[in-house]
Amino acid sequence: MLQDAARLKITRDGEIVLVEFTHRKILDEANIAEIGDQLVALVENEHRPKVIISFAGVDHLSSAALGTLITVNNKVRNHDGQLRLCNIHPQIFEVFVITKLNKLFRIYPTIKEAKESFEPQSKQSAI
């Protein structure tokens, strides 16, 4: 385990970094900036990062959290990396659909499917 912060659990499986939320209300407004800072710092330290963010257990997502995810996605792209989202509750997935961010992010039902979706480094392009 690389880090076990209060709100994020971050583990590594080979070259893949898996981010999970430890609290179901972790995405409330007051915590979002801190989460964003941790995720951006994580990406900054990786070369061609392959990051999966799992939303298992998360039952709320605000628009500010969406903004943070976009920032992280841009950071990952700037580092020639790939970001995947998974385990999104149907109600929260509706938020992605309404905002059309389901077109911007690569979203998968499970961690396994997210892992399998990563492209090899040689063929890798932005997102």
Add this chain to the structure above:
Amino acid sequence: MGRMRLEKTTAARRPVDPSSTSHGLWCRLEIPSDPKRVEEVEETILSQCQRYSFTDRDLFALKLAIDEAFANAVKHGNRCDCDKHVRIKYRVTPRRADVVVEDDGPGFNPASLPDPTSDQHIECTHGRGILLMRAFMNNVVFSPSGNSVTLTKFNDSIRNKTEHSIAFG
């Protein structure tokens, strides 16, 4: 911690259980302009909705919309000035919940906001709150000055029962 004032106004026509709900009554809260305070507001309102068996989706929608309205009031209306306040007025009945969120700011014109789903703005990191409020609520109305928004959510468990009785008698 600042204060949270609760007042009830407007007599209910026929309260079911005034000791446990605010049936038909408008309740008012005034809280400091601090994003951390939204949770207590949501708990207060959603606990009343739960007593009337609002669906899980209704509760999710209300929490989301109140979150967004409160965040806008604190950030854009009151510019995160803790000396300013957010006023919440709400009424919960078996059929619907109405929540009014008002800030101390000068207001804005919601029609002037860009479409956050457009190709030009899809990667903007802000500007989706009102879109989500409108998508998840049955009605969203801004005051003419724009510093107050009224959110309305109908109780889908009642609506489902009504539709079931119309369909099956």
